[in-house]
Amino acid sequence: MELNDVGAMLADTAERLFTTHGDAIEGAGRDGGWADAAWAAIEESGLPLALVPEEHGGFGIPATEALALIRQTGRHALALPLPETIVANAALASAGLPLAEGPVGLAERANARVPWGRFANTVVVATDGGLQRHADLPVAAESTNVAGHPRDQLSIPEGNAGAAAAVPLLELGALARALQMAGALERVLELTVEHVSSRVQFGRPLAKFQAIQQELAKLAGEVAAASAAADHAADAYAVGGDLTFAVAVARTRIGEAASKSTAIAHQLHGAIGFTREHALHRFTTALWAWRDEFGTQRHWTLALGKRALSAGRDCYWPMVVAA
Amino acid sequence: MTALRFPTPPVHEAAETLRAEVRAFLTDVLADRSPLQRADSWNGFDRDFSRKLGQRGWLGMTWPKQYGGHERSAFERYVVVEETLAAGAPVAAHWIADRQSGPSLLKYGTEEQKQTILPGIAAGETVFCIGMSEPDSGSDLAATRTRAVPVDGGWHVTGTKLWTTGAHHADYMILFCRTSGTAADRQAGTSQLLVDLKATDGITIRPIIDLAGQHHFNEVHFEDAFLPSSALIGTEGAGWEQVMSELAFERSGPERFLSSMQLFIELIGALQGSTSEAAELALGRLTAHLVTLRRLSRGVAAMLEAGENPGTHAAIVKDLGATFEQELGDIARNLVDAEPDTASTSDFIAVLAHNTGNSPSFSLRGGTREILRGIIARGLGLR
Incomplete structure (x- = not known):
């Protein structure tokens, strides 16, 4: 099979699985549960290995296609740690460690709130300059983010420095969140266009009002910017480049886009969008949470600001062009 | 999608x-x-x-x-x-x-x-200038009143173009005007004509001073100015389609977010050595915007290279770019104490003053923010 066929097949499989199991995942997630059958099907499909090189047991598809799968999970606001597992497996492979068994709890530092920690069979923890792989760690404290997704502190054993990692886990997790947000924002725009096109008030669809059109144009601009910033970070990973800088750009710009876009989308959806009966909240609550996971938006913005200041007036533009 | x-x-x-x-x-x-x-x-x-x-x-x-x-x-x-x-x-x-x-x-x-x-x-x-806006035709370009009446061997043009940047320097203008029908026909009956500004009688160019005291704008008045038949660009009556295409070229470049670059650079200079978190947060945010705008804009260049029409995409870049540029001045004022003054010996303060006086134009030139957002809404299938 041609490589591009494998990538396309994985994307089709992902779409089918996310759609088929969507309600079960959502229902389980809302009750603090775990969609066992859905995860089993995802693991069976090989999706967690998408970013792993062929020699380490992956498919060897281009990294851009593997990262597009993470974006696709965002289009479904997928309430499972598949993005974390995809990037963690790439990190484990590059560090020469065994790939994950089951869902991964990805911890950017030892005391992190680990996404889906209570359900993780493998925990990958960042150390100074490296990473450690653990199996099934006990939960020290359970909590959730504003989307209701688990964020748990785990009892991570004091250990050695760990294996050397090609890419810091923080950047990998942040890249995953950037892509998830870009995907979710695309859906927010689609849902909003659908809503204003079908919802009739004052005798015509909302879409026919100029005030509504102007807001949707702003929304489209934010989503386009978020999408481009995510592409930029994905390229930095796939093609090479200053990944930390590109991720900082992406998380800063996409975080802002998420804030502005969710505000517009909710305004245009009215009371309908402020209920659990409408799908919008799955995307907006996830976006609100993801803005500040694997480095807060403030963390990434500060990092970028320090780079700008240290470049100074003469080297700033060359830095932007090289980014 | x-x-x-x-x-x-x-x-x-x-x-x-x-x-x-x-x-x-x-x-x-x-x-x-x-x-x-x-x-x-x-x-x-x-x-x-x-x-x-x-x-x-x-x-x-x-x-x-x-x-x-x-x-x-x-x-x-x-x-x-x-x-x-x-x-x-x-x-x-x-x-x-x-x-x-x-x-x-x-x-x-x-x-x-x-x-x-x-x-x-x-x-x-x-050197060229743009013959689009008129006293009663700004965003509503189809309301053009400038009329070219067919005569033997060409046209007699009468009417007024306004806010014409650089007309006092220009050698030529591409004139958008009505060549047949009436104002009620709107887009139909319009054409584009090539005007040799240095060799045509009946044209008066008068300066319009902008709010910053600069002379870039002009009023260009045509009084029975004769243009030869060879001045017609493209097809008579197809002016609307052509002028829309010209505007797409106008909006497609990176100038819509780079025209305030000097202020950004001087702001970084003024903040040299600062350890202020407010400054780092502001510069970080602006940098994320700038890198993203460059990516979007190079995407438009990719569309041009592929022969695609980037009309909606270019409108997005220009809208985001103008908003970005218009924020810069206030962000700078919040980070550095300064009374804007173009005569200041501080480069930052002089540039800030220049930017302040020009910033209203950022979301007007080449299509107002509202027009651009209308184009984007059409691209989304809303109108």
Whole structure:
């Protein structure tokens, strides 16, 4: 099979699985549960290995296609740690460690709130300059983010420095969140266009009002910017480049886009969008949470600001062009 | 999919080689330009500079060689445009012609027009202005009242164009006007005519001073001005389609977020050595915007290179870019104590004052924010 066929097949499989199991995942997630059958099907499909090189047991598809799968999970606001597992497996492979068994709890530092920690069979923890792989760690404290997704502190054993990692886990997790947000924002725009096109008030669809059109144009601009910033970070990973800088750009710009876009989308959806009966909240609550996971938006913005200041007036533009 | 995806700009090695040449050239020719002069890049009128760009082969870059062009890629042209703007080079003598008048003539002009006009633009010798807005026709371009009445061998033109940037310097104008029918016909019955401003009788050009006290705008009055039949660009009656295409060229470049670059750079200079978190957060945010805008804008260049119509995409870049630029002044004022004054010996303060006086135009020029958002809404299928 041609490589591009494998990538396309994985994307089709992902779409089918996310759609088929969507309600079960959502229902389980809302009750603090775990969609066992859905995860089993995802693991069976090989999706967690998408970013792993062929020699380490992956498919060897281009990294851009593997990262597009993470974006696709965002289009479904997928309430499972598949993005974390995809990037963690790439990190484990590059560090020469065994790939994950089951869902991964990805911890950017030892005391992190680990996404889906209570359900993780493998925990990958960042150390100074490296990473450690653990199996099934006990939960020290359970909590959730504003989307209701688990964020748990785990009892991570004091250990050695760990294996050397090609890419810091923080950047990998942040890249995953950037892509998830870009995907979710695309859906927010689609849902909003659908809503204003079908919802009739004052005798015509909302879409026919100029005030509504102007807001949707702003929304489209934010989503386009978020999408481009995510592409930029994905390229930095796939093609090479200053990944930390590109991720900082992406998380800063996409975080802002998420804030502005969710505000517009909710305004245009009215009371309908402020209920659990409408799908919008799955995307907006996830976006609100993801803005500040694997480095807060403030963390990434500060990092970028320090780079700008240290470049100074003469080297700033060359830095932007090289980014 | 509703979302507007922008194509991935390819890695273009020839363009990056060119970038080093352009930077070296600009460092040399612009050595004596002050930051305040650099901030006026858009309006800096310097025929010498434009001629030098032409001599280097950096104007009309994508056009066929038979018309003085250089048959290079949209990405190479992009590099020249963004580097000249980022450096604050005086672009007013060439950039309207290079960006939209030339491409319009290439697309719609007669063979004679292409042969006589395009080589001069590519050489940096020929200056164009834009004949669109009128006293009663701003955003509503189809309300044009300027009328060209067919006469023996050509037209008699009567009417007034307004807010015409650089008309007092320009050699030519592409005039959008009515050639048949009435105002009720709206877009129908309009055409574009090539006006030789230096050789046509019956044209009066009067300065319009802007709020910053600068003379860039003009009122251009036509009183029975005779234009020969050969002045017609494209098809009589197809003016609307052509002028929309010209506007798409106008909106497609990176100038819509780089015109305040000098303020951004001087702000970074003014903050040198600062450890303020407020400054870091502000610069971090602006940097994320700038890098993203560049990515989007290079995506538009990729669409141009592929022969696609980037109308909606360009409107998004311009809308985001104008908003970005208009925020800069207030962000700067919040970070550095300054009373804006163009006469200040502080480069930052002088540039801030210049930016303050020009910023309302950022979301007006080349299509107002509201018009652009209407275009985006149409792209989303809402109208």
